[in-house]
Structures are given as C-alpha cells and as structure tokens.
Amino acid sequence: MAKKLQGNVAGNDVYTAVLALAVLSVIASSVYVAMKCMQEYGTILSIVK
Amino acid sequence: MSAFTKILTVLLSLASIFLCGAVVSYVASTNNVKAKYDQLDSDYKVLQSSKNVATSRANEIQAEADNQVSKLKEKLAELEVQKNSMMVELTNAQNTAVKWQDRVNSWAGVVKSFEQTISDMEKSLSATRTMLSEQQIKNIELSSKLNEMTTSLDEHIVMLNSLKSEKRRLQEQLASLEQQVNGSAATAVTQLKDKAMPATAPAAYMPITGLVTEVGANLVSVSVGSSDGVSEGMKFHVTRGTTFICDIVITDVDTNISVGVIELKKAEPKSGDTVSTKL
Numbered sequence: 121m122a123k124k125l126q127g128n129v130a131g132n133d134v135y136t137a138v139l140a141l142a143v144l145s146v147i148a149s150s151v152y153v154a155m156k157c158m159q160e161y162g163t164i165l166s167i168v169k
Numbered sequence: 170m171s172a173f174t175k176i177l178t179v180l181l182s183l184a185s186i187f188l189c190g191a192v193v194s195y196v197a198s199t200n201n202v203k204a205k206y207d208q209l210d211s212d213y214k215v216l217q218s219s220k221n222v223a224t225s226r227a228n229e230i231q232a233e234a235d236n237q238v239s240k241l242k243e244k245l246a247e248l249e250v251q252k253n254s255m256m257v258e259l260t261n262a263q264n265t266a267v268k269w270q271d272r273v274n275s276w277a278g279v280v281k282s283f284e285q286t287i288s289d290m291e292k293s294l295s296a297t298r299t300m301l302s303e304q305q306i307k308n309i310e311l312s313s314k315l316n317e318m319t320t321s322l323d324e325h326i327v328m329l330n331s332l333k334s335e336k337r338r339l340q341e342q343l344a345s346l347e348q349q350v351n352g353s354a355a356t357a358v359t360q361l362k363d364k365a366m367p368a369t370a371p372a373a374y375m376p377i378t379g380l381v382t383e384v385g386a387n388l389v390s391v392s393v394g395s396s397d398g399v400s401e402g403m404k405f406h407v408t409r410g411t412t413f414i415c416d417i418v419i420t421d422v423d424t425n426i427s428v429g430v431i432e433l434k435k436a437e438p439k440s441g442d443t444v445s446t447k448l
Binding site for chain 1 (some may be wrong): 175178179181182183185186189190192193196197201202203204
C-alpha cells in the first residue's frame, strides 16, 4: 500500500512538471511577444496603429 | 489522478508548448511593419509635399502662361490692327504709285515730244544759220559789187566834172575869141589848162591784198600793216583760190603786220591763204 502510494506520488510529480513546463512556455512566449510588440510598436495593445 | 486526466494534462501541455512555439516563431519571423509604415508614411508625406509644390508651381506656370497668352493675344490684336492699317496704307501707296506711274508716262511722252520739237528747232536753227551764212556771203559779194559800182560812179563823176570844167573853159575860150573877133581886148576869166586828165579812184577804194602768215585759236595774222593802209576795224576776206574761207576783223595793227579776229568762218584758214579787202 505504501509502495503503491509512493508510486502514484512520483507519477503525479511528472505530470506536474509537464504542466509547469507548459505554463513556463506560455509565460515565456507571452513575455517574448510583449517585448517584441513594445520594441516595434511601442505598445502591446495594438499591433498596427 | 485518473488516466484520462493524465492524458489530458499531457496533451494540453504539449499543445500549449506547440502553440507557444508557433506564436514565437511567427512573431520572430514577422518583419518590422511599423518601421515600414513609418518609412512609407514619410515617403508619402514627402511625395505629398512635392506634389503640392509641383501643383503650386504648375499653377503659377499656368497663371503665367495664361497671362502671357492674354498679352500675346493683345499684341496679336494690336498687330492685326496695325496689319489692317498697313494694308490700307499699302493699297493707298499702290494707288499713288499707279497714279505717279501714269504721270511719269505722260511726262515721258511730253518730254519725247519736247525732244522732237527741240531737234526740229535745232535742225531749223542750223538751216537758218546756213541760210544766214549764205546771205552774209551774198551780202559781202553785193557790198563788194556796190563798192566797185561806187568806185566806177566816182570815176564817172570825176570825169563828168572834168568834162564840165573843160566845157566851161571852151565856152570862155569861145567868148574870148568872140571878143577878139569883135575887137575887144578882154582877158579870159579862167586859166587855160593843158589837158583834161581822168580822175584817179580814191585811195579808200583801192583793195589791200596780203597773205595769212599765222593762224591761232581765233586770231589770224596777215602780212599787211599800217604802211599798206590797214587800220583797226578794217575787214579782210580770206580766200583760197576761188573759195571763200572766212572774214577777219583787224584788232591790232603794226607797221608790216596786222592781227584780226575770225568771223563767218566757212573753213579753217591756213598760212598762205590770200587776204583782201575786196572779193
């Protein structure tokens, strides 16, 4: 029972890591796009005036 | 965690990672549209300003061209007016030229008739001069004949006078003879002359004859002078054989030579021609 519970926790950490990676990817992409928009257009709300 | 939840978590994570990658790659690959827009906008503004400048310039040029066109039209109108006036003047001048040409032609005819008249008058004058010269020559001949007749008449008068004196002397001689016959001793009134002599012709009618010694432009010298009885104003006739040459009126007299002026010249006198007061 204890081993089974220990195995489930380890499996859950993997999925958590995958979700964290996805969240970090989304955040990094958002930051990159925001910086790109600020650099080229001066704002992040409109792409073309 | 159920298996469906696990699978869904993994799929959502992979999908989100994939989408994030796609978005990042898309954004990274896009060009700087704003810079291009700014560049195009500035170019557009520059072109717009150039267009405005060109339009204003074109408007100015158009206005200037319109002004010049109006001025040229005015000048054209003035030139048209001048052309019309010049055409009128040209027509008048042509008419005047035609009139003057007619006058010139009429005057040319008049001049020709005058020239004809003058030539006829010159011919008549020359004929009259010829007749005058002939008449003068005849006059000279007649005057010489008159001189001869006068000389002869004087001789006859002298002879008549001598005959009268002889008659008177014979009458007186007859009267004295009658007185002697009648026993009277009266003396004769008139002295007896030896013989009746014919009277000599006056010296003035003796012809003086000489020769032409020198001929000048209008002067002729002759070989007779004051010792021969030549005086100023005396007229000599120059002859060559039987041909009358001219007359000479003496203007200067020396002892053996005289100089005179030529008159009634029919031919050119030469040295050796005969001069005489009588033809």
